[in-house]
Amino acid sequence: MLSFTEENYLKSIVQLTIFESTEREVGVNKLASCLDVKPATVSDMVKKLNAKKLVNYKKYGKVSLTKKGRKSGMMVIRRHRLWETFLQIKLNFSWDEVHDLAEELEHIYSEKLINRLDEFLDFPSFDPHGDAIPNADGEIFIPFRKLLSEAKVGDIVKIIAVKDNTKEFLNYVDKIGIVINDKIIIESKDNFNSLTTINIKGKLHVVSPRFTDNIFIVSPKFEKAKD
Amino acid sequence: MLSFTEENYLKSIVQLTIFESTEREVGVNKLASCLDVKPATVSDMVKKLNAKKLVNYKKYGKVSLTKKGRKSGMMVIRRHRLWETFLQIKLNFSWDEVHDLAEELEHIYSEKLINRLDEFLDFPSFDPHGDAIPNADGEIFIPFRKLLSEAKVGDIVKIIAVKDNTKEFLNYVDKIGIVINDKIIIESKDNFNSLTTINIKGKLHVVSPRFTDNIFIVSPKFEKAKD
DNA sequence: TAAAAAAGTTAGTTTAATCTAACTATTTTT
DNA sequence: AAAAATAGTTAGATTAAACTAACTTTTTTA
Ligand SMILES: [Mn+2]
Ligand SMILES: [Mn+2]
Ligand SMILES: [Mn+2]
Ligand SMILES: [Mn+2]
Numbered sequence: 001m002l003s004f005t006e007e008n009y010l011k012s013i014v015q016l017t018i019f020e021s022t023e024r025e026v027g028v029n030k031l032a033s034c035l036d037v038k039p040a041t042v043s044d045m046v047k048k049l050n051a052k053k054l055v056n057y058k059k060y061g062k063v064s065l066t067k068k069g070r071k072s073g074m075m076v077i078r079r080h081r082l083w084e085t086f087l088q089i090k091l092n093f094s095w096d097e098v099h100d101l102a103e104e105l106e107h108i109y110s111e112k113l114i115n116r117l118d119e120f121l122d123f124p125s126f127d128p129h130g131d132a133i134p135n136a137d138g139e140i141f142i143p144f145r146k147l148l149s150e151a152k153v154g155d156i157v158k159i160i161a162v163k164d165n166t167k168e169f170l171n172y173v174d175k176i177g178i179v180i181n182d183k184i185i186i187e188s189k190d191n192f193n194s195l196t197t198i199n200i201k202g203k204l205h206v207v208s209p210r211f212t213d214n215i216f217i218v219s220p221k222f223e224k225a226k227d
Numbered sequence: 228m229l230s231f232t233e234e235n236y237l238k239s240i241v242q243l244t245i246f247e248s249t250e251r252e253v254g255v256n257k258l259a260s261c262l263d264v265k266p267a268t269v270s271d272m273v274k275k276l277n278a279k280k281l282v283n284y285k286k287y288g289k290v291s292l293t294k295k296g297r298k299s300g301m302m303v304i305r306r307h308r309l310w311e312t313f314l315q316i317k318l319n320f321s322w323d324e325v326h327d328l329a330e331e332l333e334h335i336y337s338e339k340l341i342n343r344l345d346e347f348l349d350f351p352s353f354d355p356h357g358d359a360i361p362n363a364d365g366e367i368f369i370p371f372r373k374l375l376s377e378a379k380v381g382d383i384v385k386i387i388a389v390k391d392n393t394k395e396f397l398n399y400v401d402k403i404g405i406v407i408n409d410k411i412i413i414e415s416k417d418n419f420n421s422l423t424t425i426n427i428k429g430k431l432h433v434v435s436p437r438f439t440d441n442i443f444i445v446s447p448k449f450e451k452a453k454d
Numbered sequence: 455t456a457a458a459a460a461a462g463t464t465a466g467t468t469t470a471a472t473c474t475a476a477c478t479a480t481t482t483t484t
Numbered sequence: 485a486a487a488a489a490t491a492g493t494t495a496g497a498t499t500a501a502a503c504t505a506a507c508t509t510t511t512t513t514a
Contacts, residue, residue, distance in 0.1 A: 091344065093339075232470080287479060
């Protein structure tokens with residue numbers, strides 16, 4: 001039905017208009033840089049996606065998802081995140097290895113396959129990077145979360161997801177010894193140099209925005225109940 | 228490295244020159260009909276595969292695999308059969324559903340992934356259709372087997388694999404109630420009409436070559452030891 | 455508000471994989 | 485050995501997804 005390429009466009013549009021912004025539309029240039037193609041290429045493709053009623057688009061306008069496009073894009077993300085979970089839980093891959101394989105596996109289209117996989121994994125809610133997994137209807141519940149950079153000195157926060165999924169980032173997270181759901185304390189901030197000192201299991205680490213802008217947290221006051 | 232298309236060509240050449248014939252070469256027309264494309268298309272592609280040292284070919288000649296091509300093709304078949312096994316054993320798909328999904332999964336190239344999958348499945352020797360699974364080096368041991376049509380009246384034979392993997396065939400096999408490793412008795416043969424009467428768990432079935440030419444068996448005298 | 459910058463489009467080209475139609479080579483039959 | 489049949493090749497066209505270069509529209513800035 002949809003080509004790999006079309007699926008990748010829809011996935012990127014979901015990411016840009018639902019996960020990473022409150023704006024429900026995106027420009028051709030931004031989409032092009034997200035997909036790592038030239039704007040001319042995107043111009044052509046969004047015309048095609050519009051004809052297929054997957055996006056709303058007219059010349060010189062912004063691109064937004066139709067209901068159908070949103071669902072298709074969400075299903076690609078569902079497949080991606082379920083395969084990542086499978087690779088980690090069942091085949092013992094580490095969280096920095098799963099993404100690249102999932103980029104390919106996500107394009108295998110079969111409702112039955114993915115729902116069986118979901119069941120096999122016991123209907124996981126989050127993937128190895130802490131990202132919510134859309135359900136079989138393409139709906140997703142994204143829990144309230146903030147960036148580590150928004151935390152205040154003295155806060156005790158829980159790490160619930162990583163924003164950057166590159167190997168370099170994940171390897172650094174591994175190196176300083178945190179995993180999803182760990183708690184850390186914001187010891188101090190150096191606003192002049194934009195540095196934050198955090199306490200991870202008693203050890204102090206000085207980190208820059210490259211780190212704090214890519215870690216999602218919940219802070220105590222948002223953690224309802226238990227604790 | 229290799230495109231989906233190139234992988235499919237190599238897979239078909241392995242099937243035609245190793246699994247289904249003792250001739251280690253195949254013509255352009257036969258390959259074309261196996262791949263369901265026109266001979267002109269194959270002519271172009273084998274030129275390309277030859278340039279990549281995956282096949283031996285020259286104008287108006289037959290096509291044969293190089294060592295490298297044979298290994299690549301075998302690895303596609305390894306992936307196909309391991310995914311089929313995964314789908315059946317872990318995700319509870321029936322044997323008539325696994326092939327189509329495996330046709331897509333087989334093209335996901337990662338040695339690590341496939342070896343982990345192999346391990347996860349406990350290094351299976353055969354896929355759901357009774358076909359041997361090539362090992363991590365692309366080597367395969369195909370057990371000695373005959374077709375059911377070669378069995379003699381009175382023989383008690385064990386079904387070890389199916390040759391035809393279509394849904395229609397597999398559904399028929401299910402319907403008459405046999406599974407791999409079951410034993411059946413050859414009750415009688417009607418040579419005029421090319422019909423064979425077989426005894427499956429006490430029940431008699433009259434079958435044509437459409438059935439007997441697509442069931443692989445071992446007959447008692449080839450079944451060494453146990454029993 | 456006019457000029458400059460940014461964003462987006464169009465036209466024409468490329469590559470991989472396919473096709474059709476016409477041609478050539480090889481093999482089989484008479 | 486010639487004719488007929490079969491097998492295989494070539495040339496030119498098509499499609500999807502990319503590109504570059506040139507152009508146009510929209511937005512920002514002065
Ligand atoms: Mn990922
Ligand atoms: Mn992820
Ligand atoms: Mn199969
Ligand atoms: Mn099989």
